[in-house]
Amino acid sequence: MKFLDRFFERSTRHVASTTSRRRFLGRLGSFLVAGAAMPVLLPVDRTAKALAAESPQAGDPGDPTSCDYWRYCSVDGFLCSCCGGTVNSCPPGTQGSEVTWVGTCRNPADGIDYIISYNDCCGKHSCAQCACTRNDSEEPMYRPFNNNDINWCLGADANVYNCTVAVIRGVAKAG
Amino acid sequence: MRLPRPLCKGLLLAAACVAAAGTQAQLPVEKLGQNTTLPFPPDPHRSYIVDFEFNNMVATRVVVVDPDQRKVLGMLSTGGAAPAVLSHDQKTVYTADIFFERYVRGKRTDVITAWDTSSLSPRWEVEIPSKRASTLTERYGLSTSADDRFVYIYNFTPSTSITVVDSKKQEVVNELAIPGCILNYPAGERRFASLCGDGKLQVITLDDNGQEVNRTATRFFDPDEEKLIERAVGNGDTYYFVTTEGHVRGVDLSGKKPKVLPDWWLTTKQERQEGWAPGGWQLMAVAPELNRLYVLMHPDHAPHKWEDPSQTIWVYDLKTRKKVDTMETPSLVWSLNATSDDKPLLLGTNIEGGLDIFDLTKGEYVDTMDGVSKTPTLVINH
Numbered sequence: 269m270k271f272l273d274r275f276f277e278r279s280t281r282h283v284a285s286t287t288s289r290r291r292f293l294g295r296l297g298s299f300l301v302a303g304a305a306m307p308v309l310l311p312v313d314r315t316a317k318a319l320a321a322e323s324p325q326a327g328d329p330g331d332p333t334s335c336d337y338w339r340y341c342s343v344d345g346f347l348c349s350c351c352g353g354t355v356n357s358c359p360p361g362t363q364g365s366e367v368t369w370v371g372t373c374r375n376p377a378d379g380i381d382y383i384i385s386y387n388d389c390c391g392k393h394s395c396a397q398c399a400c401t402r403n404d405s406e407e408p409m410y411r412p413f414n415n416n417d418i419n420w421c422l423g424a425d426a427n428v429y430n431c432t433v434a435v436i437r438g439v440a441k442a443g
Numbered sequence: 444m445r446l447p448r449p450l451c452k453g454l455l456l457a458a459a460c461v462a463a464a465g466t467q468a469q470l471p472v473e474k475l476g477q478n479t480t481l482p483f484p485p486d487p488h489r490s491y492i493v494d495f496e497f498n499n500m501v502a503t504r505v506v507v508v509d510p511d512q513r514k515v516l517g518m519l520s521t522g523g524a525a526p527a528v529l530s531h532d533q534k535t536v537y538t539a540d541i542f543f544e545r546y547v548r549g550k551r552t553d554v555i556t557a558w559d560t561s562s563l564s565p566r567w568e569v570e571i572p573s574k575r576a577s578t579l580t581e582r583y584g585l586s587t588s589a590d591d592r593f594v595y596i597y598n599f600t601p602s603t604s605i606t607v608v609d610s611k612k613q614e615v616v617n618e619l620a621i622p623g624c625i626l627n628y629p630a631g632e633r634r635f636a637s638l639c640g641d642g643k644l645q646v647i648t649l650d651d652n653g654q655e656v657n658r659t660a661t662r663f664f665d666p667d668e669e670k671l672i673e674r675a676v677g678n679g680d681t682y683y684f685v686t687t688e689g690h691v692r693g694v695d696l697s698g699k700k701p702k703v704l705p706d707w708w709l710t711t712k713q714e715r716q717e718g719w720a721p722g723g724w725q726l727m728a729v730a731p732e733l734n735r736l737y738v739l740m741h742p743d744h745a746p747h748k749w750e751d752p753s754q755t756i757w758v759y760d761l762k763t764r765k766k767v768d769t770m771e772t773p774s775l776v777w778s779l780n781a782t783s784d785d786k787p788l789l790l791g792t793n794i795e796g797g798l799d800i801f802d803l804t805k806g807e808y809v810d811t812m813d814g815v816s817k818t819p820t821l822v823i824n825h
Contacts (some may be wrong), residue, residue, distance in 0.1 A: 280542060300520070367601070393547055396498040408576070408673045410625050410640040412601055416761070419751075427577050428547045429503055429759035435522075 327377045331425050335400035339384050342371025343402055345432035346414045348389055350398035356435045358389035365390050367423030372440045381440040386432050390424035395431040478506030479518055480561040484533055487784035488677035493580050495524050504526035506816050510800045513812050517563045526585040533825045534560055536773035539575050539585050540595050544638040555608050569613050571606050574598035580820045581674050583626040595627040595635055599602055607653045630680040639671050642666045643703050661701045676727040689720045705752055707764045720744030722751045725778035725821055730787040730803050734761045737779055737789055752777040752794050772799045772808045780822045
Protein backbone atom coordinates (compact mmCIF):
# COMPACT_ATOMS: atom_id res chain seq x y z
CA MET A 269 0.00 0.00 0.00
CA LYS A 270 1.24 3.41 -0.81
CA PHE A 271 -1.18 6.03 0.37
CA LEU A 272 0.68 9.06 1.54
CA ASP A 273 4.08 7.65 2.25
CA ARG A 274 5.17 9.70 -0.71
CA PHE A 275 3.95 12.73 1.12
CA PHE A 276 6.01 11.94 4.14
CA GLU A 277 9.13 10.79 2.43
CA ARG A 278 9.13 13.86 0.28
CA SER A 279 8.19 16.13 3.10
CA THR A 280 11.13 14.85 5.04
CA ARG A 281 13.46 15.32 2.14
CA HIS A 282 12.05 18.76 1.70
CA VAL A 283 12.73 19.75 5.26
CA ALA A 284 16.19 18.27 5.08
CA SER A 285 16.92 20.08 1.88
CA THR A 286 19.21 23.04 2.13
CA THR A 287 18.53 24.12 -1.41
CA SER A 288 15.43 25.63 -2.95
CA ARG A 289 12.26 23.65 -3.38
CA ARG A 290 12.71 23.77 -7.08
CA ARG A 291 16.09 22.15 -6.88
CA PHE A 292 14.65 19.65 -4.45
CA LEU A 293 12.09 18.73 -7.06
CA GLY A 294 14.75 18.54 -9.70
CA ARG A 295 16.76 16.09 -7.68
CA LEU A 296 13.67 14.07 -6.92
CA GLY A 297 12.94 13.96 -10.62
CA SER A 298 16.38 12.56 -11.36
CA PHE A 299 15.88 9.88 -8.77
CA LEU A 300 12.60 8.87 -10.31
CA VAL A 301 13.95 8.81 -13.84
CA ALA A 302 16.61 6.37 -12.70
CA GLY A 303 13.96 4.29 -10.96
CA ALA A 304 11.76 4.26 -14.03
CA ALA A 305 14.49 3.26 -16.40
CA MET A 306 15.91 0.55 -14.17
CA PRO A 307 13.17 -0.65 -11.89
CA VAL A 308 15.06 -3.68 -10.67
CA LEU A 309 18.32 -1.94 -9.91
CA LEU A 310 19.26 -0.34 -6.66
CA PRO A 311 19.97 3.36 -6.70
CA VAL A 312 22.90 2.65 -4.38
CA ASP A 313 24.96 -0.51 -4.40
CA ARG A 314 25.04 -1.68 -0.85
CA THR A 315 26.58 -5.07 -1.46
CA ALA A 316 29.50 -4.11 0.69
CA LYS A 317 27.15 -3.58 3.59
CA ALA A 318 26.06 -7.21 3.74
CA LEU A 319 25.04 -8.79 7.02
CA ALA A 320 23.46 -5.67 8.41
CA ALA A 321 20.62 -5.26 10.89
CA GLU A 322 18.15 -8.02 11.65
CA SER A 323 18.56 -11.66 10.59
CA PRO A 324 21.91 -11.17 8.96
CA GLN A 325 22.27 -13.66 6.18
CA ALA A 326 24.97 -14.02 3.61
CA GLY A 327 23.64 -13.38 0.16
CA ASP A 328 20.88 -11.08 1.42
CA PRO A 329 22.75 -7.81 1.74
CA GLY A 330 21.51 -4.57 3.22
CA ASP A 331 19.57 -3.12 6.09
CA PRO A 332 15.88 -4.12 6.18
CA THR A 333 15.08 -1.01 8.20
CA SER A 334 16.39 1.14 5.36
CA CYS A 335 14.36 2.16 2.34
CA ASP A 336 17.41 1.35 0.19
CA TYR A 337 17.27 -2.38 0.99
CA TRP A 338 17.06 -4.34 -2.26
CA ARG A 339 13.74 -6.10 -1.57
CA TYR A 340 11.96 -2.77 -1.20
CA CYS A 341 12.28 -1.87 -4.89
CA SER A 342 8.50 -1.71 -5.17
CA VAL A 343 7.47 -1.16 -1.58
CA ASP A 344 5.07 1.56 -0.59
CA GLY A 345 4.22 2.09 3.03
CA PHE A 346 5.63 1.77 6.54
CA LEU A 347 8.39 -0.85 6.83
CA CYS A 348 7.39 -3.62 9.26
CA SER A 349 11.08 -4.02 10.18
CA CYS A 350 10.75 -0.65 11.94
CA CYS A 351 7.42 -1.58 13.53
CA GLY A 352 8.19 -4.69 15.61
CA GLY A 353 8.12 -7.12 12.72
CA THR A 354 10.83 -8.19 10.31
CA VAL A 355 11.31 -7.99 6.57
CA ASN A 356 9.00 -11.00 6.13
CA SER A 357 6.90 -11.20 9.29
CA CYS A 358 4.24 -9.00 10.76
CA PRO A 359 4.60 -7.19 14.10
CA PRO A 360 3.07 -8.89 17.16
CA GLY A 361 -0.69 -8.63 17.24
CA THR A 362 -1.13 -7.79 13.59
CA GLN A 363 -2.43 -10.00 10.83
CA GLY A 364 -0.89 -10.32 7.38
CA SER A 365 -3.24 -9.92 4.44
CA GLU A 366 -2.74 -12.56 1.78
CA VAL A 367 -4.35 -10.35 -0.85
CA THR A 368 -1.55 -8.24 -2.20
CA TRP A 369 0.49 -7.17 -5.15
CA VAL A 370 3.98 -8.21 -6.22
CA GLY A 371 7.13 -6.72 -7.62
CA THR A 372 10.40 -8.02 -9.03
CA CYS A 373 13.68 -6.96 -7.42
CA ARG A 374 17.27 -7.83 -8.28
CA ASN A 375 19.44 -9.04 -5.41
CA PRO A 376 22.79 -7.28 -5.78
CA ALA A 377 24.57 -10.19 -4.08
CA ASP A 378 23.71 -12.83 -6.69
CA GLY A 379 22.28 -10.77 -9.53
CA ILE A 380 19.08 -12.83 -9.52
CA ASP A 381 15.63 -11.24 -9.96
CA TYR A 382 13.29 -12.35 -7.19
CA ILE A 383 9.50 -12.07 -7.02
CA ILE A 384 8.66 -10.13 -3.88
CA SER A 385 5.17 -9.85 -2.41
CA TYR A 386 4.37 -6.72 -0.45
CA ASN A 387 1.85 -7.97 2.06
CA ASP A 388 0.23 -5.49 4.39
CA CYS A 389 0.06 -6.25 8.12
CA CYS A 390 -3.27 -5.23 9.52
CA GLY A 391 -5.44 -4.87 12.60
CA LYS A 392 -3.59 -2.05 14.34
CA HIS A 393 -3.53 1.49 13.08
CA SER A 394 -0.67 3.12 11.19
CA CYS A 395 2.78 2.20 12.50
CA ALA A 396 3.99 5.57 11.24
CA GLN A 397 7.67 4.52 11.20
CA CYS A 398 10.01 4.27 8.21
CA ALA A 399 7.68 5.43 5.46
CA CYS A 400 9.24 4.22 2.23
CA THR A 401 8.36 4.61 -1.42
CA ARG A 402 10.23 2.84 -4.18
CA ASN A 403 7.79 2.99 -7.04
CA ASP A 404 7.62 0.70 -9.98
CA SER A 405 5.15 0.86 -12.84
CA GLU A 406 2.00 1.81 -11.00
CA GLU A 407 -1.16 1.92 -13.08
CA PRO A 408 -4.37 3.90 -12.60
CA MET A 409 -6.98 2.41 -10.29
CA TYR A 410 -8.89 0.64 -13.09
CA ARG A 411 -5.98 -1.82 -12.94
CA PRO A 412 -6.22 -2.40 -9.21
CA PHE A 413 -3.62 -5.13 -8.89
CA ASN A 414 -1.06 -2.70 -10.23
CA ASN A 415 -2.23 0.14 -8.03
CA ASN A 416 -1.13 0.96 -4.53
CA ASP A 417 -3.49 3.78 -3.70
CA ILE A 418 -5.63 0.94 -2.36
CA ASN A 419 -5.50 -0.37 1.18
CA TRP A 420 -4.47 -4.00 0.63
CA CYS A 421 -5.67 -5.09 4.08
CA LEU A 422 -8.68 -6.38 2.14
CA GLY A 423 -7.78 -9.97 3.02
CA ALA A 424 -7.43 -9.41 6.77
CA ASP A 425 -10.06 -9.56 9.50
CA ALA A 426 -9.92 -5.80 9.89
CA ASN A 427 -8.90 -3.57 6.99
CA VAL A 428 -6.81 -1.36 9.23
CA TYR A 429 -3.31 -0.79 7.85
CA ASN A 430 -0.23 -1.05 10.07
CA CYS A 431 2.86 -1.75 7.89
CA THR A 432 4.22 -3.70 4.90
CA VAL A 433 6.59 -6.69 4.60
CA ALA A 434 8.63 -7.85 1.58
CA VAL A 435 8.54 -11.64 1.19
CA ILE A 436 10.60 -13.59 -1.35
CA ARG A 437 8.15 -15.76 -3.30
CA GLY A 438 10.47 -17.21 -5.91
CA VAL A 439 12.82 -16.44 -8.72
CA ALA A 440 11.51 -14.44 -11.64
CA LYS A 441 11.94 -16.45 -14.82
CA ALA A 442 13.19 -14.56 -17.81
CA GLY A 443 10.75 -14.06 -20.65
CA MET B 444 -12.09 29.34 36.27
CA ARG B 445 -12.51 32.32 38.58
CA LEU B 446 -10.03 33.73 41.04
CA PRO B 447 -9.86 37.49 40.72
CA ARG B 448 -10.64 38.65 44.28
CA PRO B 449 -8.61 36.10 46.30
CA LEU B 450 -5.82 36.63 43.84
CA CYS B 451 -5.99 40.37 44.43
CA LYS B 452 -5.78 39.85 48.19
CA GLY B 453 -2.89 37.49 47.92
CA LEU B 454 -0.79 39.75 45.89
CA LEU B 455 0.98 42.97 46.58
CA LEU B 456 -1.05 44.28 43.70
CA ALA B 457 -4.13 44.43 45.92
CA ALA B 458 -4.24 48.19 45.90
CA ALA B 459 -4.07 48.27 42.18
CA CYS B 460 -6.84 45.70 41.95
CA VAL B 461 -9.11 47.70 44.20
CA ALA B 462 -8.33 50.84 42.25
CA ALA B 463 -9.11 49.07 39.02
CA ALA B 464 -12.37 47.71 40.40
CA GLY B 465 -13.33 51.19 41.42
CA THR B 466 -12.74 52.80 38.07
CA GLN B 467 -13.74 50.09 35.62
CA ALA B 468 -16.93 48.11 35.25
CA GLN B 469 -16.43 44.47 36.03
CA LEU B 470 -16.62 42.12 33.09
CA PRO B 471 -20.02 40.48 32.99
CA VAL B 472 -20.51 36.86 33.95
CA GLU B 473 -20.59 34.72 30.83
CA LYS B 474 -22.41 31.61 29.73
CA LEU B 475 -20.83 28.74 27.90
CA GLY B 476 -21.74 29.03 24.25
CA GLN B 477 -23.51 25.90 23.06
CA ASN B 478 -25.09 24.79 19.83
CA THR B 479 -23.18 27.25 17.73
CA THR B 480 -23.85 27.06 14.01
CA LEU B 481 -22.38 28.30 10.78
CA PRO B 482 -24.48 30.60 8.58
CA PHE B 483 -26.69 29.26 5.83
CA PRO B 484 -26.36 29.51 2.93
CA PRO B 485 -22.65 28.96 3.30
CA ASP B 486 -20.20 31.47 1.92
CA PRO B 487 -19.29 30.31 -1.60
CA HIS B 488 -15.63 30.10 -0.62
CA ARG B 489 -16.18 27.82 2.37
CA SER B 490 -13.86 24.84 1.96
CA TYR B 491 -13.91 21.30 3.32
CA ILE B 492 -10.51 19.65 3.56
CA VAL B 493 -10.62 15.86 3.60
CA ASP B 494 -7.78 14.82 5.91
CA PHE B 495 -6.63 11.26 5.37
CA GLU B 496 -4.40 11.34 8.48
CA PHE B 497 -1.93 8.81 7.14
CA ASN B 498 -0.29 8.34 10.54
CA ASN B 499 -3.58 7.06 11.90
CA MET B 500 -6.18 6.36 9.17
CA VAL B 501 -8.74 5.10 11.70
CA ALA B 502 -9.81 8.34 13.38
CA THR B 503 -9.88 10.86 10.54
CA ARG B 504 -11.48 14.23 9.83
CA VAL B 505 -12.84 16.82 7.49
CA VAL B 506 -11.68 20.34 8.39
CA VAL B 507 -14.01 23.21 7.50
CA VAL B 508 -12.33 26.53 6.77
CA ASP B 509 -13.04 30.05 5.55
CA PRO B 510 -10.12 30.74 3.20
CA ASP B 511 -10.88 34.47 2.95
CA GLN B 512 -10.63 34.94 6.71
CA ARG B 513 -7.91 32.27 6.98
CA LYS B 514 -10.07 30.79 9.71
CA VAL B 515 -10.96 27.27 10.82
CA LEU B 516 -14.75 27.05 11.17
CA GLY B 517 -15.01 23.56 12.62
CA MET B 518 -14.56 19.93 11.69
CA LEU B 519 -16.22 16.58 11.18
CA SER B 520 -14.85 13.44 12.84
CA THR B 521 -14.90 10.64 10.32
CA GLY B 522 -14.11 6.93 10.37
CA GLY B 523 -11.52 5.04 8.35
CA ALA B 524 -10.32 7.80 6.01
CA ALA B 525 -13.84 8.46 4.80
CA PRO B 526 -14.46 10.06 1.42
CA ALA B 527 -16.73 13.12 1.53
CA VAL B 528 -19.06 14.91 -0.86
CA LEU B 529 -21.34 17.96 -0.60
CA SER B 530 -25.01 17.95 -1.55
CA HIS B 531 -26.07 20.33 -4.31
CA ASP B 532 -28.53 22.09 -1.99
CA GLN B 533 -25.56 22.97 0.26
CA LYS B 534 -27.27 21.55 3.34
CA THR B 535 -25.39 18.29 3.71
CA VAL B 536 -21.91 16.82 3.79
CA TYR B 537 -21.99 13.09 3.18
CA THR B 538 -19.16 10.92 4.48
CA ALA B 539 -18.80 7.16 3.97
CA ASP B 540 -17.38 6.03 7.30
CA ILE B 541 -15.97 2.71 8.44
CA PHE B 542 -16.06 1.96 12.15
CA PHE B 543 -14.88 -1.04 14.13
CA GLU B 544 -16.49 -2.01 17.40
CA ARG B 545 -13.15 -1.91 19.22
CA TYR B 546 -11.43 0.89 17.28
CA VAL B 547 -9.30 -1.41 15.10
CA ARG B 548 -11.04 -4.76 15.67
CA GLY B 549 -14.42 -6.29 16.31
CA LYS B 550 -17.48 -5.91 14.12
CA ARG B 551 -17.09 -3.58 11.16
CA THR B 552 -19.89 -1.16 10.45
CA ASP B 553 -19.97 1.00 7.31
CA VAL B 554 -22.31 3.98 7.29
CA ILE B 555 -23.24 6.96 5.23
CA THR B 556 -23.32 9.91 7.59
CA ALA B 557 -25.33 12.97 6.53
CA TRP B 558 -23.84 15.99 8.33
CA ASP B 559 -25.63 19.31 8.56
CA THR B 560 -23.42 22.00 6.97
CA SER B 561 -24.48 24.55 9.60
CA SER B 562 -24.36 22.54 12.84
CA LEU B 563 -21.57 20.24 11.57
CA SER B 564 -23.43 17.45 13.37
CA PRO B 565 -24.87 14.25 11.92
CA ARG B 566 -28.49 14.74 10.85
CA TRP B 567 -29.01 11.09 9.93
CA GLU B 568 -27.07 8.01 9.00
CA VAL B 569 -27.73 4.73 7.28
CA GLU B 570 -25.79 1.51 7.51
CA ILE B 571 -24.42 0.35 4.18
CA PRO B 572 -22.83 -2.97 3.10
CA SER B 573 -19.32 -3.34 4.54
CA LYS B 574 -17.69 -3.00 1.17
CA ARG B 575 -16.77 0.66 0.88
CA ALA B 576 -13.50 1.01 -1.01
CA SER B 577 -10.59 1.79 1.28
CA THR B 578 -8.32 3.90 -0.89
CA LEU B 579 -6.59 7.18 -0.86
CA THR B 580 -9.62 9.45 -0.95
CA GLU B 581 -10.54 10.86 -4.33
CA ARG B 582 -13.41 12.85 -5.78
CA TYR B 583 -15.60 10.20 -7.34
CA GLY B 584 -15.49 7.49 -4.70
CA LEU B 585 -18.61 9.12 -3.27
CA SER B 586 -21.08 11.30 -5.16
CA THR B 587 -24.69 12.43 -5.28
CA SER B 588 -27.31 12.72 -8.00
CA ALA B 589 -27.98 16.26 -9.26
CA ASP B 590 -31.21 16.42 -7.24
CA ASP B 591 -29.48 14.95 -4.15
CA ARG B 592 -31.96 12.09 -4.07
CA PHE B 593 -29.34 9.36 -4.40
CA VAL B 594 -25.91 8.93 -2.89
CA TYR B 595 -23.51 6.63 -4.77
CA ILE B 596 -20.79 4.79 -2.84
CA TYR B 597 -17.91 3.03 -4.60
CA ASN B 598 -17.15 -0.47 -3.26
CA PHE B 599 -13.97 -2.51 -3.72
CA THR B 600 -13.64 -5.99 -2.20
CA PRO B 601 -11.80 -6.39 -4.81
CA SER B 602 -15.02 -6.91 -6.76
CA THR B 603 -16.35 -3.50 -7.67
CA SER B 604 -19.89 -2.25 -7.18
CA ILE B 605 -21.89 0.85 -6.33
CA THR B 606 -24.17 1.06 -3.32
CA VAL B 607 -27.14 3.37 -3.91
CA VAL B 608 -28.61 5.16 -0.90
CA ASP B 609 -31.95 6.96 -1.18
CA SER B 610 -31.56 10.13 0.87
CA LYS B 611 -35.33 10.63 1.02
CA LYS B 612 -36.06 7.19 2.41
CA GLN B 613 -32.71 7.17 4.20
CA GLU B 614 -32.08 3.59 3.21
CA VAL B 615 -30.01 1.47 0.86
CA VAL B 616 -32.09 0.82 -2.26
CA ASN B 617 -29.62 -0.95 -4.54
CA GLU B 618 -26.17 -2.34 -5.11
CA LEU B 619 -25.02 -2.42 -8.72
CA ALA B 620 -22.11 -4.62 -9.81
CA ILE B 621 -19.71 -2.80 -12.11
CA PRO B 622 -17.23 -5.59 -12.95
CA GLY B 623 -13.96 -4.31 -14.34
CA CYS B 624 -14.97 -0.70 -13.73
CA ILE B 625 -14.37 1.81 -10.96
CA LEU B 626 -15.85 4.90 -9.27
CA ASN B 627 -19.02 6.86 -9.97
CA TYR B 628 -19.02 10.05 -12.02
CA PRO B 629 -22.54 11.41 -11.54
CA ALA B 630 -24.55 12.92 -14.40
CA GLY B 631 -27.96 14.48 -14.08
CA GLU B 632 -30.54 13.14 -11.70
CA ARG B 633 -30.40 9.42 -12.42
CA ARG B 634 -27.18 8.54 -14.15
CA PHE B 635 -23.58 7.81 -13.30
CA ALA B 636 -20.55 6.65 -15.25
CA SER B 637 -17.69 4.33 -14.27
CA LEU B 638 -14.26 4.06 -15.86
CA CYS B 639 -13.38 0.57 -17.02
CA GLY B 640 -10.11 -1.33 -17.37
CA ASP B 641 -10.94 -2.23 -20.98
CA GLY B 642 -10.94 1.45 -21.93
CA LYS B 643 -14.70 1.89 -21.94
CA LEU B 644 -16.91 4.26 -20.06
CA GLN B 645 -19.90 2.49 -18.59
CA VAL B 646 -23.03 4.51 -17.89
CA ILE B 647 -25.88 3.25 -15.72
CA THR B 648 -29.27 4.96 -15.63
CA LEU B 649 -31.59 4.51 -12.66
CA ASP B 650 -35.28 5.05 -12.14
CA ASP B 651 -36.80 6.99 -9.26
CA ASN B 652 -36.56 3.91 -7.07
CA GLY B 653 -32.85 3.54 -7.67
CA GLN B 654 -33.32 0.52 -9.93
CA GLU B 655 -31.25 0.11 -13.07
CA VAL B 656 -33.11 0.85 -16.29
CA ASN B 657 -30.24 1.16 -18.75
CA ARG B 658 -26.54 0.39 -19.07
CA THR B 659 -24.21 1.37 -21.90
CA ALA B 660 -20.48 0.92 -22.55
CA THR B 661 -18.70 3.37 -24.83
CA ARG B 662 -15.12 3.16 -26.11
CA PHE B 663 -13.22 5.99 -24.45
CA PHE B 664 -9.45 5.29 -24.43
CA ASP B 665 -6.89 2.57 -25.06
CA PRO B 666 -5.48 1.36 -21.73
CA ASP B 667 -2.62 -0.42 -23.45
CA GLU B 668 -1.48 2.79 -25.09
CA GLU B 669 -1.94 5.37 -22.35
CA LYS B 670 -2.55 5.76 -18.65
CA LEU B 671 -5.74 7.75 -18.25
CA ILE B 672 -5.81 9.10 -14.72
CA GLU B 673 -9.12 8.23 -13.08
CA ARG B 674 -9.09 11.38 -10.97
CA ALA B 675 -11.11 13.46 -13.41
CA VAL B 676 -12.74 16.84 -12.87
CA GLY B 677 -16.39 17.58 -13.64
CA ASN B 678 -17.94 20.74 -15.02
CA GLY B 679 -21.67 20.09 -14.89
CA ASP B 680 -22.18 16.81 -16.72
CA THR B 681 -18.94 17.17 -18.66
CA TYR B 682 -15.85 15.43 -17.31
CA TYR B 683 -12.22 16.02 -18.20
CA PHE B 684 -9.71 13.23 -17.82
CA VAL B 685 -6.01 13.54 -18.56
CA THR B 686 -3.34 10.96 -19.32
CA THR B 687 -0.02 10.87 -17.50
CA GLU B 688 1.49 12.49 -20.60
CA GLY B 689 -1.00 15.39 -20.73
CA HIS B 690 -3.51 14.22 -23.32
CA VAL B 691 -6.98 15.52 -22.35
CA ARG B 692 -10.03 13.38 -22.97
CA GLY B 693 -13.40 14.97 -22.28
CA VAL B 694 -16.83 13.38 -22.22
CA ASP B 695 -20.32 14.85 -22.07
CA LEU B 696 -22.60 12.62 -20.00
CA SER B 697 -25.76 14.71 -20.29
CA GLY B 698 -27.32 12.51 -23.00
CA LYS B 699 -28.45 8.90 -22.97
CA LYS B 700 -25.10 7.83 -24.34
CA PRO B 701 -21.77 9.47 -23.51
CA LYS B 702 -20.58 11.94 -26.11
CA VAL B 703 -16.80 11.75 -26.34
CA LEU B 704 -15.41 15.23 -26.97
CA PRO B 705 -12.48 16.06 -29.24
CA ASP B 706 -9.24 15.25 -27.47
CA TRP B 707 -6.50 17.83 -26.97
CA TRP B 708 -3.12 18.28 -25.33
CA LEU B 709 -2.17 20.36 -22.31
CA THR B 710 1.21 20.93 -23.91
CA THR B 711 2.69 21.80 -27.26
CA LYS B 712 5.03 19.31 -28.85
CA GLN B 713 7.92 21.51 -27.82
CA GLU B 714 6.71 21.70 -24.22
CA ARG B 715 6.49 17.92 -24.15
CA GLN B 716 10.02 17.68 -25.45
CA GLU B 717 11.07 20.07 -22.70
CA GLY B 718 9.58 17.64 -20.19
CA TRP B 719 6.28 19.29 -19.22
CA ALA B 720 3.48 16.97 -18.08
CA PRO B 721 0.75 16.92 -15.44
CA GLY B 722 1.12 15.33 -12.01
CA GLY B 723 -0.49 15.35 -8.60
CA TRP B 724 -3.29 13.65 -6.76
CA GLN B 725 -6.51 15.51 -7.53
CA LEU B 726 -4.46 17.31 -10.12
CA MET B 727 -7.14 19.27 -11.99
CA ALA B 728 -9.84 21.79 -11.08
CA VAL B 729 -12.46 23.74 -13.03
CA ALA B 730 -13.79 27.21 -12.17
CA PRO B 731 -17.15 27.01 -13.95
CA GLU B 732 -17.88 30.74 -13.99
CA LEU B 733 -14.55 31.41 -15.68
CA ASN B 734 -14.78 28.27 -17.84
CA ARG B 735 -11.16 27.62 -17.00
CA LEU B 736 -9.21 24.49 -16.19
CA TYR B 737 -6.32 24.45 -13.70
CA VAL B 738 -3.71 21.69 -13.80
CA LEU B 739 -0.69 20.88 -11.64
CA MET B 740 2.27 20.60 -14.03
CA HIS B 741 5.81 19.25 -13.74
CA PRO B 742 8.77 20.65 -15.66
CA ASP B 743 10.71 17.38 -15.48
CA HIS B 744 8.24 14.68 -16.33
CA ALA B 745 9.00 11.03 -15.72
CA PRO B 746 6.50 8.16 -15.76
CA HIS B 747 6.56 7.76 -12.02
CA LYS B 748 5.91 11.42 -11.30
CA TRP B 749 2.25 11.19 -12.20
CA GLU B 750 1.20 11.49 -8.55
CA ASP B 751 3.86 13.95 -7.42
CA PRO B 752 3.05 17.41 -6.02
CA SER B 753 4.01 20.59 -7.83
CA GLN B 754 4.48 24.32 -7.36
CA THR B 755 3.30 25.16 -10.88
CA ILE B 756 -0.28 25.43 -12.11
CA TRP B 757 -1.14 25.95 -15.76
CA VAL B 758 -4.41 27.65 -16.66
CA TYR B 759 -6.53 26.79 -19.73
CA ASP B 760 -9.53 28.38 -21.39
CA LEU B 761 -11.93 25.47 -21.87
CA LYS B 762 -13.53 27.08 -24.91
CA THR B 763 -10.34 27.59 -26.89
CA ARG B 764 -8.43 24.77 -25.11
CA LYS B 765 -5.45 27.07 -24.99
CA LYS B 766 -3.12 27.77 -22.11
CA VAL B 767 -3.78 31.30 -20.91
CA ASP B 768 -1.79 31.69 -17.72
CA THR B 769 0.62 30.15 -15.21
CA MET B 770 0.46 30.39 -11.43
CA GLU B 771 3.24 29.59 -8.98
CA THR B 772 3.10 28.84 -5.28
CA PRO B 773 5.83 28.47 -2.65
CA SER B 774 4.33 25.15 -1.49
CA LEU B 775 4.29 21.71 -3.03
CA VAL B 776 0.60 21.33 -3.88
CA TRP B 777 -0.97 17.94 -4.35
CA SER B 778 -4.74 18.43 -4.87
CA LEU B 779 -6.79 21.26 -6.35
CA ASN B 780 -10.37 22.47 -6.30
CA ALA B 781 -11.99 25.74 -7.39
CA THR B 782 -15.07 27.49 -6.02
CA SER B 783 -18.09 27.84 -8.30
CA ASP B 784 -18.94 31.53 -7.71
CA ASP B 785 -18.10 34.42 -10.04
CA LYS B 786 -15.14 35.57 -7.94
CA PRO B 787 -13.63 32.17 -7.53
CA LEU B 788 -10.73 30.96 -5.46
CA LEU B 789 -8.53 28.04 -6.31
CA LEU B 790 -7.66 25.96 -3.26
CA GLY B 791 -4.68 23.65 -3.18
CA THR B 792 -3.76 21.25 -0.40
CA ASN B 793 -0.02 21.20 0.11
CA ILE B 794 2.07 18.27 1.30
CA GLU B 795 2.74 19.86 4.67
CA GLY B 796 -0.96 19.96 5.52
CA GLY B 797 -1.60 23.57 4.54
CA LEU B 798 -4.16 25.09 2.22
CA ASP B 799 -2.81 27.30 -0.57
CA ILE B 800 -5.22 30.02 -1.70
CA PHE B 801 -5.26 31.55 -5.18
CA ASP B 802 -7.41 34.49 -6.28
CA LEU B 803 -8.58 33.50 -9.75
CA THR B 804 -9.90 36.96 -10.54
CA LYS B 805 -6.33 38.21 -10.31
CA GLY B 806 -4.80 34.92 -11.38
CA GLU B 807 -2.34 34.72 -8.54
CA TYR B 808 -1.34 32.99 -5.34
CA VAL B 809 -2.56 34.87 -2.26
CA ASP B 810 -1.63 33.05 0.91
CA THR B 811 -1.31 29.70 2.68
CA MET B 812 -3.20 28.51 5.74
CA ASP B 813 -0.37 26.52 7.29
CA GLY B 814 -0.99 23.34 9.23
CA VAL B 815 -4.79 23.25 9.06
CA SER B 816 -4.68 19.52 8.44
CA LYS B 817 -2.24 16.62 8.50
CA THR B 818 -2.43 14.75 5.22
CA PRO B 819 -5.08 16.46 3.10
CA THR B 820 -6.01 14.44 0.04
CA LEU B 821 -8.92 16.46 -1.18
CA VAL B 822 -10.59 19.84 -0.85
CA ILE B 823 -14.26 20.28 -1.79
CA ASN B 824 -16.47 23.34 -2.14
CA HIS B 825 -20.16 24.11 -2.49
